[in-house]
Amino acid sequence: MNAKLFYFSGTGNSLAVTRKIAKKIEANSIYNMADSIETEVSEDIVGFIFPVYFQDVPEIVKDFINKIEFKSNPYIFGIATCNGGPGFTLFNLDKILKYKGQKLSSGFTLTMPGNSVIILDLTSNLELQKERLQNSKIKLQKMSEMIIKQLDAGIDGENKIKDRLEGFIIQFAATKIYRAHKKFTTNEKCVKCGICYKICPENNINVDKKVNWGNSCNLCLACFHWCPQNGIELGNSTKNRIRYHHPDIIINDMILR
Incomplete structure (x- = not known):
């Protein structure tokens, strides 16, 4: 199968899905949108697999697709992994592709463990x-x-103003009011191993005498869930919360640097 797959994954759900799809359709290759320099497409089939963020496409995925140069007119599919509904995520993916002169032939939703x-x-x-x-x-x-x-x-989900508004409100509450990206801290379990730095898709974490987060966080929560010591907290209420990553994915699969 002449196919190329692109994925973005914070806790491994979308990576696991990508690998399974790649095996079933015998795709040529898979690329991580967080660090891939592969932006040329000439294949017959192209897939984009990623999680739903605030009922929308993650910014890191939007930015990557905008850089792609299509050398063919492939069959394009998208798989949005989510804990609830996809909202207008896949419709927005189709809109982004149309700016590139393409279209989303199939937009699928896959319910995975919430994180x-x-x-x-x-x-x-x-x-x-x-x-x-x-x-x-x-x-x-x-x-x-x-x-x-x-x-x-076709495309899963609903392309409704209420979904866009709901996603915007949730995102605004999380980033502007609660300021979640400013709430990351380490607890007494942190040993400064550097895993959080190595897996952050935005290169937003610095590990020196202490662990510091910058201003480029996309709230993928990779650092929180992959810390081998459970040494990262988000705010004051995550101490006893479950850490999750897909059981088929290991930390080496997630390391970017």
């Missing part, structure tokens, strides 16, 4: 994690069959 601890704890418990991971295997098989046949499956 957000921004303001509210939306991390799935162990039982729900297991259930969602099992269900995702069945859905991925169906998606793969449609992708191989290059069928136009």
Whole structure:
């Protein structure tokens, strides 16, 4: 299969999905949108796999797609991994692609274990994690069959003003009012191992005498969930919260530098 897949992943959900899809459709290669310099597309099939952030496409994904140079008119599919509904995420992905002279042939939604601890704890418990991971295997098989046949499956979600407004309000509350990106701290478990620095997709973390976060955080929560010591907190209420990463993904899969 002449296919190229691009992914972005904070806790490993979207990376695991990408690997499974790549194997099923026999894709040529996969690239991490957080650090890839591969921006030329000449394949017959192209896929974008990423999580839903505030009912929208993550900024890091938007920026990457805007850099892509399409040398062909491929069948393009998107898979939005999420804890709830996709909102207008996939419709916005289609809009971004149309600016590039392309279109989203199929936009899929895949419910995966939740991992957000921004303001509210939306991390799935162990039982729900297991259930969602099992269900995702069945859905991925169906998606793969449609992708191989290059069928136009339409776009999941709703392209409604209320979804855009809801996403904006949540994002505004998280970043402007609660200022979540300013709430990261370390606790007594931190050993300054540097894992948080190595996995941050925005290169926003510095480890010296202490761990410091800059102003480029996209709230992917990779640092929080992947810290091997559970040494990172977000605000004052995450001390006893579950840390999560996809069971098929290891820390070396996530390291960027």
